[in-house]
Amino acid sequence: MSKKIRKKSSKSDSSGTARAATVNRIKPARNVDMTASGKLKSRLTSPFSQAGELAEGSLAPPFKLPREDGTHVSLADFAGTKLVIFFYPRAGTPGCTREAMDFTRLAKEFAASGTTVMGVSSDSVKAQESFRNKHKLSTPLVSDEKHDMLEAYNAWGEKSMYGKTFTGVLRTTVLVDEAGRIARIWRRVKVEGHADEVLAAARRL
Template sequence: MTENHRLTAGDTAPAFTLPDADGKPVSLADYHGRKVIVYFYPAASTPGCTKQACDFRDSLAELGGAGIDVVGISPDKPAKLAKFRDAEQLTFPLLSDPDRSVLMAWGAFGEKTMYGKTVTGVIRSTFLVDEEGKIALAQYNVRATGHVAKLRRELSV
């Protein structure tokens, strides 16, 4: 598998419409006029992804106060996302991308190193999309633990 094109600051964020945990469609266009963090994670209810999602949940008041919304995207089906949301009391949209087309468009699916081996999968990635739909910040291969705190420092939130 070849390396996907990676997004950088100034690129137009690839449009998407994906079902949320309840099967309702959510589009990037729904956030036009607001900043939104779009983050990609490998699998709901796994330790790292749970830690990251809970860190976003616990930072929502501060992020929202700074005019920033949060959306998480994984290949999980809506039913699994609903269980994850309910178990962890997540209050931001979790979107389902089972065919990985949005993950690929954002460069968040491809080869990565895991435990010393090269595998193909979801590349844990975080993006800040500005009010006009442009990428303001693109981060690939982020760590699940401590990432949200680091992101808040970088965004001065």
């Protein structure tokens, strides 16, 4: 009798251990969600956040931010038109000034192709206003001091300069088509000739 009881108890313990191990294997890690395919994905903590790298063909992340004239702009404002967004590190610096002036120089050509151009950086609204006035820039300059839009468009991250590593704006340009999808992404932009290249791409859409 005692042997049978011990055997049954052993079987029960083994089954319980197996079930616990199975539960531990399938329990999702903290702060993650399960997709329909059973894969884990990061839980979005912001309406701007994107799981992984922004890809061409995906919907452009929404935004609503202040611009240099004190008004606000959102992705919805450009529905049905093409939109070029150039993300630049800092207003007033040589490379950013050249890039903004090049897009201003081609403003009429972009308009003729049904494309609006706007610049985005983490500078304050006041800094953007000074930047516009000093260089007579015609493109809207958007202020994203909290980096929400910059992060959503993968234009905020680690960079290095003069041997130092820091976090900041990654010079990036995104072309959004009339349907609100990402048509083209330029990363690690070289300013020379860049605005002309973007115009050519917008004309082909």
